[in-house]
Amino acid sequence: MTDAKAQPMRVQVEEYVNDLQDRIVNALEALDPNAPKFKRDSWIRSQGGSGRSCVFAVPPDQDHDGVLNHTTVLEKAGVNISTVHGVLPPPAIRQMRADHTSMPLPDRPEGLPFFAGGISLVIHPRNPHAPTVHANYRYFEITEPVKPGEAGEGIEPKVLAWWFGGGADLTPSYLYEEDAVHFHTTLKSACDLHGEKLYPVFKDWCDKYFYIPHRQESRGLGGIFFDDLNEGPHLKLPEADGLRRPRSQDEIFGFVKDVGNAFIPSYVPILGRRYATASTPEERRWQLIRRGRYVEFNLVYDRGTKFGLMTPGARIESILMSLPETARWEYMTDLGQEGTREGDLVKYLRTPKDWAAES
Amino acid sequence: MTDAKAQPMRVQVEEYVNDLQDRIVNALEALDPNAPKFKRDSWIRSQGGSGRSCVFAVPPDQDHDGVLNHTTVLEKAGVNISTVHGVLPPPAIRQMRADHTSMPLPDRPEGLPFFAGGISLVIHPRNPHAPTVHANYRYFEITEPVKPGEAGEGIEPKVLAWWFGGGADLTPSYLYEEDAVHFHTTLKSACDLHGEKLYPVFKDWCDKYFYIPHRQESRGLGGIFFDDLNEGPHLKLPEADGLRRPRSQDEIFGFVKDVGNAFIPSYVPILGRRYATASTPEERRWQLIRRGRYVEFNLVYDRGTKFGLMTPGARIESILMSLPETARWEYMTDLGQEGTREGDLVKYLRTPKDWAAES
Numbered sequence: 114m115t116d117a118k119a120q121p122m123r124v125q126v127e128e129y130v131n132d133l134q135d136r137i138v139n140a141l142e143a144l145d146p147n148a149p150k151f152k153r154d155s156w157i158r159s160q161g162g163s164g165r166s167c168v169f170a171v172p173p174d175q176d177h178d179g180v181l182n183h184t185t186v187l188e189k190a191g192v193n194i195s196t197v198h199g200v201l202p203p204p205a206i207r208q209m210r211a212d213h214t215s216m217p218l219p220d221r222p223e224g225l226p227f228f229a230g231g232i233s234l235v236i237h238p239r240n241p242h243a244p245t246v247h248a249n250y251r252y253f254e255i256t257e258p259v260k261p262g263e264a265g266e267g268i269e270p271k272v273l274a275w276w277f278g279g280g281a282d283l284t285p286s287y288l289y290e291e292d293a294v295h296f297h298t299t300l301k302s303a304c305d306l307h308g309e310k311l312y313p314v315f316k317d318w319c320d321k322y323f324y325i326p327h328r329q330e331s332r333g334l335g336g337i338f339f340d341d342l343n344e345g346p347h348l349k350l351p352e353a354d355g356l357r358r359p360r361s362q363d364e365i366f367g368f369v370k371d372v373g374n375a376f377i378p379s380y381v382p383i384l385g386r387r388y389a390t391a392s393t394p395e396e397r398r399w400q401l402i403r404r405g406r407y408v409e410f411n412l413v414y415d416r417g418t419k420f421g422l423m424t425p426g427a428r429i430e431s432i433l434m435s436l437p438e439t440a441r442w443e444y445m446t447d448l449g450q451e452g453t454r455e456g457d458l459v460k461y462l463r464t465p466k467d468w469a470a471e472s
Numbered sequence: 473m474t475d476a477k478a479q480p481m482r483v484q485v486e487e488y489v490n491d492l493q494d495r496i497v498n499a500l501e502a503l504d505p506n507a508p509k510f511k512r513d514s515w516i517r518s519q520g521g522s523g524r525s526c527v528f529a530v531p532p533d534q535d536h537d538g539v540l541n542h543t544t545v546l547e548k549a550g551v552n553i554s555t556v557h558g559v560l561p562p563p564a565i566r567q568m569r570a571d572h573t574s575m576p577l578p579d580r581p582e583g584l585p586f587f588a589g590g591i592s593l594v595i596h597p598r599n600p601h602a603p604t605v606h607a608n609y610r611y612f613e614i615t616e617p618v619k620p621g622e623a624g625e626g627i628e629p630k631v632l633a634w635w636f637g638g639g640a641d642l643t644p645s646y647l648y649e650e651d652a653v654h655f656h657t658t659l660k661s662a663c664d665l666h667g668e669k670l671y672p673v674f675k676d677w678c679d680k681y682f683y684i685p686h687r688q689e690s691r692g693l694g695g696i697f698f699d700d701l702n703e704g705p706h707l708k709l710p711e712a713d714g715l716r717r718p719r720s721q722d723e724i725f726g727f728v729k730d731v732g733n734a735f736i737p738s739y740v741p742i743l744g745r746r747y748a749t750a751s752t753p754e755e756r757r758w759q760l761i762r763r764g765r766y767v768e769f770n771l772v773y774d775r776g777t778k779f780g781l782m783t784p785g786a787r788i789e790s791i792l793m794s795l796p797e798t799a800r801w802e803y804m805t806d807l808g809q810e811g812t813r814e815g816d817l818v819k820y821l822r823t824p825k826d827w828a829a830e831s
Contacts, residue, residue, distance in 0.1 A: 152803075168803045173757055191803065327781040327788050398532055405795070412771035413781065422686040422772065429686050430804050436764070438802070442795040444511075444527045444550065 130232040145186040164195030188239040191434035196230035228254040235435040241400035243387035244285035278340035284333030286400040297468035299379035308357040330462035401441035489591040504545040523554030547598040550793035555589035587613040600759035602746035603644035637699035643692030645759040656827035658738035667716040689821035760800035
């Protein structure tokens with residue numbers, strides 16, 4: 114690999130997420146040197162593709178059935194990378210994208226080869242005052258079918274369509290305004306390098322994406338979310354007024370790397386200052402109720418999870434790694450009322466705030 | 473109410489489920505006289521309808537965050553009745569039915585008045601050796617819109633279509649063959665009164681309905697499941713050979729009452745002999761993992777839950793009452809391997825057995 118530029122984008126993405134995974138796992142392990150290490154699991158998908166899961170889980174005999182136990186900073190966490198390829202019918206390919214209109218795909222009923230590569234992480238800390246975080250950056254490609262006899266070393270199939278997607282969002286159980294401000298401003302700084310409109314548009318998209326209609330609240334305090342980013346026009350980034358945005362494949366990959374690299378500085382300092390906060394059984398209870406809402410969002414609405422559950426041969430353990438170790442559902446819970454610490458959070462789940470606004 | 477026969481079916485159903493709810497709650501309360509009583513909650517839906525939720529939940533300060541605590545037989549349970557009416561567009565009405573082809577509905581884009589009434593219950597006992605159970609019996613009606621001026625006391629709108637649906641299924645964490653046999657044979661006896669083909673068809677339907685494709689296993693050990701039962705032909709009950717089955721509305725209601733009445737004898741004796749079984753923290757862990765699968769089925773696949781989550785003004789607390797108090801997700805859990813007590817159950821989740829077969 115002497116010249117990364119010369120490599121196809123799928124190779125560049127694979128190298129980048131591989132390195133980012135290492136950096137994130139190392140940063141989390143450094144925060145809690147006495148905890149068990151992340152379990153690193155490489156896997157191969159028989160239908161095409163491979164990946165590496167790095168998962169943190171406390172051995173069950175140290176955990177005692179969910180009872181308060183602050184012996185480790187993390188409760189459950191996964192930092193996964195994967196590259197998957199295969200052939201999918203166009204309707205399934207369209208399922209992978211947020212926007213089904215602006216990027217036409219060739220209509221081949223027999224299906225089209227696709228490639229998907231990226232990183233996906235969810236971190237559930239143990240302490241009720243330390244927020245859960247999720248991030249995901251991915252690259253998709255649709256290519257011409259390779260004709261028999263044409264396949265071989267060094268022959269790259271023609272790329273028919275490609276796009277990047279991703280984002281990061283913070284899900285606390287208790288509101289610390291300075292944490293929300295820090296997380297959002299760190300992501301905003303990374304976005305702003307590539308155009309002033311990116312953060313506000315992607316912040317708004319994030320609030321909409323992580324909304325739980327049946328609860329009439331957001332999963333958390335948001336962050337950024339984007340999809341369908343390629344060199345063409347983008348429905349959410351109208352071209353009026355000579356809008357500055359990343360346009361070429363290299364520019365968009367540069368943007369994705371910058372927001373990907375912003376993950377550690379956006380989150381690890383927050384975890385560092387919250388993980389040892391004293392907490393009560395009632396605060397733990399509220400945290401587990403919030404985790405129930407996390408489960409509801411992921412299983413009922415999350416496009417990535419639904420796509421994964423429907424994909425034959427998908428690795429279920431990796432897809433559902435996003436679920437918390439423990440979640441709780443109380444009928445008509447008394448927690449979360451207005452005027453309580455729990456209610457302070459709920460207020461912003463119902464009405465998202467512009468945390469990165471200059472005051 | 474001197475002559476129940478003279479009443480419209482919706483009124484007869486309402487009276488029946490009202491009485492069944494009382495009997496079930498009383499039977500459960502009698503089993504654990506020192507436990508807190510079920511919380512009885514009557515509610516009214518502003519868009520039309522009402523119901524009564526009877527919910528058992530241990531006050532959180534007695535529960536200590538999910539730690540082993542065998543002070544009550546039940547951990548979380550709900551026995552709910554509801555009658556809901558309103559106007560739905562035909563696609564939403566079709567969503568309520570299993571079989572979208574055999575029962576044509578008039579195509580009125582402006583929507584049709586519907587009525588849905590029934591009982592729905594989920595019981596999650598505390599002891600890992602005592603199985604979770606679910607049952608649901610419901611009646612649907614689609615009627616002609618009532619023209620202005622025609623509404624009034626004693627005027628019943630014309631019924632365009634009606635059907636009954638329901639079932640009951642058992643979800644243990646540990647296999648006790650005699651429990652599975654008892655549950656299935658009790659239901660079979662109730663079915664057999666109305667035709668020999670009902671139990672085998674509805675048992676098979678149940679196994680198929682409660683299958684979790686992404687886990688390649690069933691939610692539990694099954695029971696019976698049926699839908700779309702009315703006076704017309706039924707896709708799953710072919711008419712060949714003069715099949716005996718309930719055909720008139722009264723006959724079908726008679727069948728539904730008999731299987732509904734079988735609930736208490738099918739389940740309460742099992743709960744009675746399992747709730748005090750000694751258990752280990754590992755058994756509790758396995759139970760919580762199984763409850764995670766229960767959550768996965770209900771949120772990802774269950775038609776009733778999905779219909780509820782999409783219904784504007786639906787009572788979320790009643791719909792999600794089916795979720796367990798606590799659920800657990802372990803990455804690549806070591807529990808459930810072949811040759812263990814946990815694996816004994818998993819075997820039958822993968823390959824359903826005919827528990828009511830005469831040996």
